[in-house]
Amino acid sequence: MxxxxxxxxxxxxxxxxxxxxxxxxxxxxxREFGISTRAIRFYESKGLIFPKRVGGTRVFRRRDRARLQLxxxxxxxxxxxxDISEYLSLYEADNSQKAxxxxxxxxxxxxxxxxxxxxxxxxxTIDELTEIKKLADEQLSQKSD
Amino acid sequence: MxxxxxxxxxxxxxxxxxxxxxxxxxxxxxREFGISTRAIRFYESKGLIFPKRVGGTRVFRRRDRARLQLxxxxxxxxxxxxDISEYLSLYEADNSQKAxxxxxxxxxxxxxxxxxxxxxxxxxTIDELTEIKKLADEQLSQKSD
DNA sequence: CGGATGGTTGACGTTAACGTCAACCATGTT
DNA sequence: AACATGGTTGACGTTAACGTCAACCATCCG
Numbered sequence: 001m002x003x004x005x006x007x008x009x010x011x012x013x014x015x016x017x018x019x020x021x022x023x024x025x026x027x028x029x030x031r032e033f034g035i036s037t038r039a040i041r042f043y044e045s046k047g048l049i050f051p052k053r054v055g056g057t058r059v060f061r062r063r064d065r066a067r068l069q070l071x072x073x074x075x076x077x078x079x080x081x082x083d084i085s086e087y088l089s090l091y092e093a094d095n096s097q098k099a100x101x102x103x104x105x106x107x108x109x110x111x112x113x114x115x116x117x118x119x120x121x122x123x124x125t126i127d128e129l130t131e132i133k134k135l136a137d138e139q140l141s142q143k144s145d
Numbered sequence: 146m147x148x149x150x151x152x153x154x155x156x157x158x159x160x161x162x163x164x165x166x167x168x169x170x171x172x173x174x175x176r177e178f179g180i181s182t183r184a185i186r187f188y189e190s191k192g193l194i195f196p197k198r199v200g201g202t203r204v205f206r207r208r209d210r211a212r213l214q215l216x217x218x219x220x221x222x223x224x225x226x227x228d229i230s231e232y233l234s235l236y237e238a239d240n241s242q243k244a245x246x247x248x249x250x251x252x253x254x255x256x257x258x259x260x261x262x263x264x265x266x267x268x269x270t271i272d273e274l275t276e277i278k279k280l281a282d283e284q285l286s287q288k289s290d
Numbered sequence: 291c292g293g294a295t296g297g298t299t300g301a302c303g304t305t306a307a308c309g310t311c312a313a314c315c316a317t318g319t320t
Numbered sequence: 321a322a323c324a325t326g327g328t329t330g331a332c333g334t335t336a337a338c339g340t341c342a343a344c345c346a347t348c349c350g
Contacts (some may be wrong), residue, residue, distance in 0.1 A: 027296070037297090040339060056298055056345080073266050078223010080336075090277055095284050105281045108274055115271050121218050122267060124258050129253055132235055136250045139240050172326070187308060201315080201328050225306075273349090 024060040026051075033072055043071060046081055048088060077118070087111065169205040171196075179219055188216060191226055193233060222263070232256065 033052075043049050044058070049067050051058040067088060074084035090111070093104045100129045175182045188194050188277035189203070194212050196203045205213075212233060235256070238249045 013179050025155060025296080036339075038340085039338065041298090046337095058297085073270065076223075076263060076266050077270065078221075082336090090274065093277070093281070095281065098285065101284050104287070105278065107279045108281065112271065112274050112278065113148045115267060115274070117272070118221060119264070119267050121221050122264050125218065125222065126257065126264070129235070129257050129260070132238070133250065133257065135248050136238070136240065136253065139246050140243065140250070170326080181309075183310085184308065186328090191307095203327080227306090 022062055024065055026058050026060070029060055029065060030066060033068065035072070040068070043068070043081070046085065048081065048085055167207055169210055171205070174205055174210060174213060180217070185213070188213070188226070191230065193226060193230055217218050238283065 013131070023033075026037045030040060038073055040049075041058075042131045044051065049060075049064055051064045053059065070088060071081075071084055074087060079087070079136055084108070090104065090108055094100045095104075156289075169177075171182045171185055175185060185194070186203075189196065193216055194209055196205045196209045198204065214235060215236070216226075216229055219232060224232070231252070235253055236247065239245045240249075
């Protein structure tokens, strides 16, 4: 932190970030979401996201960023990238043809079934842990003060 | 299906299964839960279960079976075996000493936080899919009959 | 001009969670 | 006695989801 040289007011010449707030670099997103750039590239290689390219460089728009968020949420829920890929496709469905819409509806329904049963599992797990917590709490308040 | 030979009433001589309904063989459990025996042995090798041994053969009691169920539920929720291992330890806690109970309580609480945030994620996912479903439903009922 | 910075594509390494043999043993049935 | 059945322990193979590293390119900056 040398402060002898006359500072030209924070320098701030050409920071590549925060240009438009509509476009993002790969490292920006990586930092924002706490993942590696490698992971992001990997998701692209698996067809989960398709950012624009400027020259060779990836440029992420808001929708690319949004998809990335969906991916990470899916991961937190324990889904595989393959699962997540199918899940993402439900968001960009083609409603122009009846058959397509019916297909979509079926997929959405079966996915909802899965999620609801997962929710059941989650709730009973929470209940059980809450019970354990209760017992521990009692144990502490009862015996020694 | 040769039925010419006199059948001795279903044979039923010495089926090793369903002896006590309190003890189970590895293949029984594997079939019951739709997993492989290899998986079960793997869980044991990782210290998640410890069935008794009769000679070399594994014998599962009801509590071993119960633990196995907990493991599988954990897997459905997307947890790693390591996570599940820690989770299982919460069930067999030692409440004899205050310090131990306090430790347990902290672990239970942080685990509960995690589960609750996962539940949030799950609910918003369900909501979003429900919305998609609604749109698809409307699309179908509206246009073509 | 010479770094420093940030991006790129391979390509190989790694960890988790098993699958898949092979080789073996014990027991009951034919 | 011979075999079918069900169990055991290695040991190696496999897939997913990245980590890590090398070699390279473009740009900015003092």
